[in-house]
Amino acid sequence: MMRRLWVRIAVVVVALSAATALVDVPTVVGPHKGDEATFVAMALSLAHDGDLKYTSEDFDRFTALYGRGPEGVFLRRGYDVDVRLQAAWPPVELVREPVPVEQGLDYSKSFAFAVFAAPFVAVFGLSGILLMNTLLLLAVAACSVAFARARCGPVAGTIIGLAFWGATVVPVYLIWLTPEILNIALVGGGLFFWLYKEVAPPTAWAGWRAPWTDWMAAFLIGIATFSKPPNAVFIAPMACLFLYRRQWRAGLLAGALFLLGSAGNFGLNGLVTGDFNYQGGDRKSFYTSFPFDGTGYTYDSLTQTMATDDAETDVHLAPNRLRAMLPSNILYFFFGQYAGLFPFFFPGAAILVVFLWRWREATLWQWLLLLACGGGALVLLILTPNSWSGGGGPVGNRYFISLYPALLFLLPTGLRVWSAAAIALVGLICMGPVIARPAQMSQEPWRIGEQWPMRMLPVELTLLNDSPVRLLPSRGRIPFHINAFVLMYYMDGHSYSPEPAGGIPGAPPDGFWIAGDRTARIGLRSNTPLTSVTFTLWSREPNEFTVGMQGRSASLRLAAGQTGTLRLIPGDPVYIGGSYAYVWTMTTTAGFVPAETDEGSTDTRSLGVFVKPVFETEPAPGQSSAPVSTPSGVSRP
Numbered sequence: 001m002m003r004r005l006w007v008r009i010a011v012v013v014v015a016l017s018a019a020t021a022l023v024d025v026p027t028v029v030g031p032h033k034g035d036e037a038t039f040v041a042m043a044l045s046l047a048h049d050g051d052l053k054y055t056s057e058d059f060d061r062f063t064a065l066y067g068r069g070p071e072g073v074f075l076r077r078g079y080d081v082d083v084r085l086q087a088a089w090p091p092v093e094l095v096r097e098p099v100p101v102e103q104g105l106d107y108s109k110s111f112a113f114a115v116f117a118a119p120f121v122a123v124f125g126l127s128g129i130l131l132m133n134t135l136l137l138l139a140v141a142a143c144s145v146a147f148a149r150a151r152c153g154p155v156a157g158t159i160i161g162l163a164f165w166g167a168t169v170v171p172v173y174l175i176w177l178t179p180e181i182l183n184i185a186l187v188g189g190g191l192f193f194w195l196y197k198e199v200a201p202p203t204a205w206a207g208w209r210a211p212w213t214d215w216m217a218a219f220l221i222g223i224a225t226f227s228k229p230p231n232a233v234f235i236a237p238m239a240c241l242f243l244y245r246r247q248w249r250a251g252l253l254a255g256a257l258f259l260l261g262s263a264g265n266f267g268l269n270g271l272v273t274g275d276f277n278y279q280g281g282d283r284k285s286f287y288t289s290f291p292f293d294g295t296g297y298t299y300d301s302l303t304q305t306m307a308t309d310d311a312e313t314d315v316h317l318a319p320n321r322l323r324a325m326l327p328s329n330i331l332y333f334f335f336g337q338y339a340g341l342f343p344f345f346f347p348g349a350a351i352l353v354v355f356l357w358r359w360r361e362a363t364l365w366q367w368l369l370l371l372a373c374g375g376g377a378l379v380l381l382i383l384t385p386n387s388w389s390g391g392g393g394p395v396g397n398r399y400f401i402s403l404y405p406a407l408l409f410l411l412p413t414g415l416r417v418w419s420a421a422a423i424a425l426v427g428l429i430c431m432g433p434v435i436a437r438p439a440q441m442s443q444e445p446w447r448i449g450e451q452w453p454m455r456m457l458p459v460e461l462t463l464l465n466d467s468p469v470r471l472l473p474s475r476g477r478i479p480f481h482i483n484a485f486v487l488m489y490y491m492d493g494h495s496y497s498p499e500p501a502g503g504i505p506g507a508p509p510d511g512f513w514i515a516g517d518r519t520a521r522i523g524l525r526s527n528t529p530l531t532s533v534t535f536t537l538w539s540r541e542p543n544e545f546t547v548g549m550q551g552r553s554a555s556l557r558l559a560a561g562q563t564g565t566l567r568l569i570p571g572d573p574v575y576i577g578g579s580y581a582y583v584w585t586m587t588t589t590a591g592f593v594p595a596e597t598d599e600g601s602t603d604t605r606s607l608g609v610f611v612k613p614v615f616e617t618e619p620a621p622g623q624s625s626a627p628v629s630t631p632s633g634v635s636r637p
Contacts, residue, residue, distance in 0.1 A: 025126035026066050029175045030443050034392055035109065036177045037062070037070035042107045042114035043129065043177075047121040052111055052272070053078070053104035056292035065126060069290045074108040075299065077101060077282040079274025096274045101299040105291060106273045108283045112227040112265065113179040126177070133174045136185035141165050143192035144408050150199040152415040159420040160347065164408050167427025169344040169396035172438040180401050183228050188405035190220035191369070194238060195409050198365060211250050214238070218254035222261020224402065231402055232262065233376040237368030244364065322382065324575035329381040329388065329462050333397075337449045337457035338468055339389035344396035346427035348407035354419075355410040366410050373406035386462055386577060393468035395434070395445045429453070446472055450492045455521070461574040461581035464489050464523045486615060489523035495586070496605060511536070511612030514545075516591010518608065522584040528617045529573055529580050535566045536612040541590040545609045548585040558609065586611065 032040065044065075045051060045058050054075055062070045079096040086093055107114075120128030144164050149157030165171070173180040194217035197209045207213075218238060224231040235258050242251030270276035289297040334341050334349070342349045355362060355370070380388045380399055390398030433451055434441050441448060445468035448454055460467065467489060470476035475490040480498055488498075494515040514520050537545055539558040546555040550571030556564050573580035588608030594601040 023127040023130060025130065025177075028439065029130075029177070030439050031068075032066065032071065032177070033442055034176070034178055034390075034394065034398075035072065035074070037073045038107055038109045039113050039117075039179065040126065040129070040177050041070050041073060042109065042111065043117040043121045045107075046111075046114045046118040052107055052114060054107055054291070055104045059290060059292045069286075069288075069293060071287050072285055073290065074279075074283060074285050075105040075291065076108040076273070076275070076284070077299065078104065078106040081271050081274050083271075101291065105299060108279055108281075110179070110227045110265075110278055111269065112223055113182055116182055129177045130175065133176075133181040136181050137165065137170070137174060140185045140188040140192075140405070143189060143196075147192060147196055147199065147408065148411060150196070150201055150204075151411045151413050152420065153417075156415050156417045156420040159417065159424055160351075160411065160415060161408075163420070163424035163427055164347045164351075166435075167347050167424050167431060168404075169431055169434060170401065170404075171435045172395050172441060173401065175438050175442065179227050180398060183224055183231065183402035184405060186220050186224035186227065187231055187234060187402050188408070190217040190224065191234065191405055191409055193217035193220065195365060195369075198363070211253075214250055214254050215257050218258040219261045222258040222263075223265070225258075225262040226265040228402055230376050230379065230399075233372040233379075233403070234369075234406065237365065237372045240368050241365055321385075321575075321577060325385045325462055325577065326381060328574050329385055332458065332460040332462060333377065333381060333388070333400075335457050336389075336460040336463075337454045338445070338460055339394075339397040339400075339463065340457060341397070341400070343430045343454060343457060345400075345404055345407070346430055347423050348404055350423045350426070351407050351411050354412055354415070358412045361412055362410075369406050369409055373403050376403045387466045389460070389463055389466070391466045393445050393466060393471045395441055395448065444468075444471075446475065446491075455492065459491055459521060459523055459583050461523060461583065462576045464525060464576065464581055467491075467523070469523075480613075485527070487525040489525075491521040491523055491583075494518040494520035495522055511610050513605065513607045514586045514588050514609050514611055516541075516588055516606040516608035518591075518606070519585060519587040522586070524582040524584060525576070525579045526573075526582075526615065526617060527579050530570055530582065530615055530617055532567055532569045532616045534614045534616070535568070536614070537564045537566060538562070538610045539588075539590070539608065541592055541608075543591075543609055544587075544589045545611075546585075546587040550582050553585075 041054065041058055041062050042052055044061055045053065048061065049055075049057065054073070059069065078099040080099055082095040082097065084093045084095055085091060117129050117132055120132045122128070124131055141162060141164075145158050145161030147157075148161035148164070151157060152160060170181075170184065193213040196204075197213060200208050218235065221231065221234050221238075225235070235255075238254060239251065242248075242254065266276045269278050275281040284299070284302050286302065289295060289301070291297065291299045332340065335343075337343070355366070377400060384399070388399060389396070430453060434448055448468065449459070465477065467476065469489050469491060474497055478488045478490070478497065480486050480488050490497075496513045496515070498510070498512045500510060533549065535545075535547065537556060537558060538561075539545070540561060542560050543558045544555060545558060545566070546553060547566065547568055549568055550573060552568060552571045554566055554568045556566045558564050570582055573582050575581075586609075591606045591608035593606055594603035
């Protein structure tokens, strides 16, 4: 039986290898996104040069593959480290000597991904990373199915074990050439090695109950910690269980292996690069121009550094800031339209709900795991309150994705088949359109919020400046200034950029159009809270315009060609650190297409109501607030 299992695994690996070898990654996956440039360049360097130094060969190799430079690559100045023994404290001294930048630069990311990916890249090229991601996800899915079957039986366990990954945003990251899938596999595999013995049936292989499983788990979590330090939270529940069961010797060995995988790799990074923190020191990110690109541009040409030695805890832990942002972030963490746990990771969220509903049945190790996972998520919300989803407009919550495997192990016993099927179905309803077009959604993640049911969920106002719409210059951080300066973020395609009435006769100047018979949502940032907004409205067709803003709403009927004014006092804003955020919802009931009604027009937009907002803000210290002079009501032109 074991031989047949290995034969099946070999067949799957060969088939996947043949399929991925035919993939032209730059064409299929599209331009690199997020931190892909750094991780791809590192894997290529290790596979072809046997080192992790960025040189002219690395630049040429990258441009030959992509036809462009490594946009966003993180580099840092390298150091030669001399280890010296001395008859003083400390007995070992590390002396750093800077390496001339002409000899090469160091990559400023964890080398864990490059080490795993290099053998695949050496054989299959860039498509080898896709193969690695696929094999890793299949392996962790097999572990999930085995655990779920032990808890819920063969049918329900198989459904929930597969849906836990397949009915979420995770498959999208198969085409990301970054460590997300690796981190999932390290954490998920580590937790499986640790906890499967707790639920394994009597017929399971006896080796699953041996001490080596704990040691393997600790080592994998150690590597995951080196790859992404927040993953260190998962060693805490292991340590607590060892202490509770008085397993001193096994616990000490597991702790040593965790340190080998984590601190050992940080130490190796320090010996190789001269800095234990791969994101610290003289760290820079390059766009458009790059060292060794043949233009004479050098590392020193960019003067701004991007080290992450300081988490700015004094700022983020300030009581006023914490009280203002944390409640909103907790809501967004669970239900946000771009990064919420429930829409993007529904099977895990459902397991969490069932676990809490049946909390009396929970085991000690499940409670410890929940505390670790919840604590890790809370740290993200506190220390990165404006970028806890990953920054740069990712698909879903990229920072949480390596904590997500923990939710599987909260699975109670006896989940029924229909419950498992319902969880899988809801997850696919939420994520099916996303995972069906992974390349498009990775390049255009703002489209996710335009789809049902995402558009029914709240906009993450604390993440406005890092929301996916920022990737589209015409929709993110649009300045608008009449009597107060605000920044607007178009959360869907139902509103258009500010313009002087779009050339439509009779419309007021300096505003923007809301599409016909649509509801538009616009994020808004202001340096001071808004006390009121007065809207001057115009519509060519008979229309009803409704506006909502932070729980307050107002509406106005407009006759054809009519101009009207409407005043709204918004509800309380969300404080996002230095500014105040709101969400507008604006609804129209009718519209027209100029290209179909106006001779010579080429404007194919559906236009409903033209909106000119005038903002009234709280006065700055020492200033008085001018009243809004435009009364509510309707006036005919």
